[in-house]
Amino acid sequence: MRSRQAARRIADSAGISPGDTVLEVGTGLGALTRELCGRGARIISVERNGRLYGEASASLHCEGLELRRGDGFAVEDGFDVFVSNLPYSQSRRAVEWLVQRDFARGIVTVQKEFAAKLMEADPRRRRAIGVLAGHCFEMRVLFPVARSCFDPPPRVDSVVVELAKRRTIPGGVVRAVNGIFSYRRKTMRGIMKQFGREGGPGRLDDLSGDEIVGVAAEIAR
Template sequence: MNKRKNLGQHFLKSKTIAKSIVSNANITRNDVVLEIGTGYGILIPYLCKNAKQVFSIENDQNLHLSAKSNFHDYSNLVLEYGDGFNSDHNFSIFVSNLPYSKSRFAVEWLLQKKFSRAVIMVQKEFSEKLSSNEKHKAISVLANYGFRIKFLMNVKKSNFFPIPKVDSVVILLEQKKIISKVLISTVNRVFSYRRKTLQNILKQFGLNSTSKKRLDELSGDEIIKIAQKIVRS
């Protein structure tokens, strides 16, 4: 448990919230669901109720074995042991109570995948970064370009064990565009020079510009277009 806590993993204990999370995923008989982080399996009964197929992947062997013992009677469920972010399953819906330490990585991973929608639980502070329009972050620019983002619910820290230091938020991500790994990497690199003017940023990539604007003066779409220009160069 200490290892999981260090990773920012806190286990949801409210079945009411678990049911609400899955309800917001709008799973149908045509959907293949991917869950990364089986945990104690609180979402599994609700995920399996309507889905065509559910893949649930857990990287803690003890938790994986426990889930296999407890949920062996679901015919549309495949339980796997390993790193779910290395899986190659096709899926239409993604559902996960993400470890806080994996939130950004998971969003960038989802941006590269083809799917319909994702319902994820993240740290409240991270959800605010995603939706921030006042001061751009690389992850907010990428997420808003690739997804329609909808806030679903606040989840108090008392609904988890061990109890985290912060509250969580459940958000819905509906896919608009798939973003390549190279474009994601380029946007992140552009933001590493955020204190510089656009003229000096582009100079780092061997491109010319006379613009004295800084990233905070640009829209998210303008920043994406700059990154696309760098990728094409």
């Protein structure tokens, strides 16, 4: 992200309070990181790319900021707010990790199409990631981000999404939901048979998202 105005708007949307711990995954060159600083919070910003980490380390100096190099999804620190402008190829991984973590809210920039998958209401079109997100978050699209705000400009439309945490689920349930959707063309009896369990009549599309997570929790036991 190269737009200071867009970065400031994203940071403002995070609702950061003094004393919060903020986790940013994907420091990049620090456009968003700079806007997160100066709000009285502890900022943990993690960058995997060595070159970007080096450039950010040389240019970012603000109180309360901890720059780290590595996998942001391996961070074990607790945090209150999650903020990220990740490569869009990492969006699914980010959501699957966040449903397992205990925090208050997240502000993430994602591809517009991915946001639609998270919030899909039609049972025939929903994906596993949408079921997981809908079970664990209250979600809303806050605003679009113009392609010109990025360098290089992406070929897709981008939006900022707010994730307000409702509940947390373990990794075993995440894997079970993904497993269930890999058999979605089967009946529920056929799906449960794949996991060595007894299933009732009907199909996956007949269940609500919360019911699907309940089935996954039974499988994961």
